Amino acid sequence: MSRTSTPVLIVGAGPAGLSAAIELTRWGVPVDVIDSAEESNPQSKAFTIQPLTAEWLSSIGLSDDFQERCVRMRSMDYRFANKTDKIARLDFEALADTRHRYVMAIPQSTTEALMRGWLSAHGVTVRWGTTLRHARQDPEGVTAVLSRSDGTTTEVRTEWLIGSDGLRSTVRGLLGLKFEGTTYAGRTRMMDAPVADLKLDGDRIHYLIDEAGMLLLSRLPGDTYRVLLSEPGGTAPTDRVIAQAEFQRVLDRHTIGASIGRPVSTSIFTIWRRDCPGYRRERIFLAGDAAHIHSIAGGLGLNAGVQDGINLGWKLGLVAMGSARPSLLDTYEQERLPLDAQVMTVADKLHRILMDHSRPLADRIALVEEPHFLETATSRIAGLGYTYRDVVEAAPDAPALADLAAGDRAPDVPLEPRGHARVHDLLNKNTGYTLLTLHRSQPEPATLALIDRIQRRYRGRVHPVTLHTSTPAACGAGSGSRPAPPNVHTVYGAPDTDVACLIRPDGYLAGRVPISRQDALLTHLEAVLT
Structure with missing residues (x-):
């Protein structure tokens, strides 16, 4: 038996495992990705990429590749047999605060191939025909035994192991975790x-x-x-x-x-609804279908797996590089388990409307005609209508501002009247956190001092962006501030105070406070980063 080592071993080369591998690679963490299949699956399987996933693809430079290989879908249209004169339309063109007002129709095989292509360009290749046989963890790492189809075995020592190996997950089985739920009829x-x-x-x-x-x-x-x-x-x-x-x-x-x-x-x-009671056991994690599976209604499964991979990937990347405290990894399960439960609930309701054939058609039409159903369902299918605000701790002792809160997705609003440049363009220039400060006029000296302090303390892990509504001349030379239209301040700022927003690497808010309480954001950074 040969022996080798790797910082992170990912078991399963589907969308969840590949997205985690991409995030880890962005942070400079070497990864090994294995899959028991002899080669990639040519079947298309899932076929929709939601706007939230499209935003991430833009951040890693894959947007153009996907656009060239997809069909943009403007809506999902429900046509009921006795409602021929009426279409229940889930209209993605009506989405606000995103440039991706459509769903991409693209075979899963193509999605995975493009993600593998990104990894290959960064020196990571999937090891096909490689099966996890055993994994034993201790306080310092995990010892895994792998076998290949040619009969050879390898012992791998890894600091962390991610199980993204699907419905019949070997990793989940080795952890002894239950995967309970129901099977949909039909x-x-x-x-x-x-x-x-x-x-x-x-x-x-x-x-x-x-x-x-x-x-x-x-x-x-x-x-x-x-x-x-x-x-x-x-x-x-x-x-x-x-x-x-x-x-x-x-x-x-x-x-x-x-x-x-x-x-x-x-x-x-067959369509199942099943989930796991936990996504982590010490140094081993679960993601994607290995942790949860639900109805195909709405096309949410692949996207939920990708979001698992993103959430885990950036956190593990920081920790594995020694740039964040290990306690950051506790938030993976704390955030994704309840959010995936929200996704499961949405998929279940869509299933009852579309695929529950024991339910009278009139009852299913009544669900669609509930107040705000179309807007809510569209937002959830797009991935934009979910939030971590119930589990992300707000800045302590800082006064709450209206609207956006810690745990919400950062809206991608235009930075100029024609809308070509948007807020996410500022976030996508770098990995790491973004400190976004919004000023009604010239930034205060205290804010400039804060920015200088952060740049010195965190060395590229936090990137400051300063926006103002006044003229460049009023803002002062050397302030580093750039003008932004009122709509940006309407969404991120406040009418009676300057505001500081701390945005995480995955595009969600870690905090939003009056700029006079910027110390609360510093406290958060000190608790997370080393």
């Missing part, structure tokens, strides 16, 4: 196939719903469509020709005049 079949003469918009995801089932139609890059059929229980044929004919009969039932061509792929699967 059967779900999916195919990717060409669709001709479809009279529905190609830049919207369509859900055709009647008493007999739900049919999803979404254009994919190239000449194919994702066609998904949810029906009451029963067996289903796997033969592609028979499946094509059955899907065609459902299309005909909805009288939309389209025809399905020969499928590129077909599958049938």
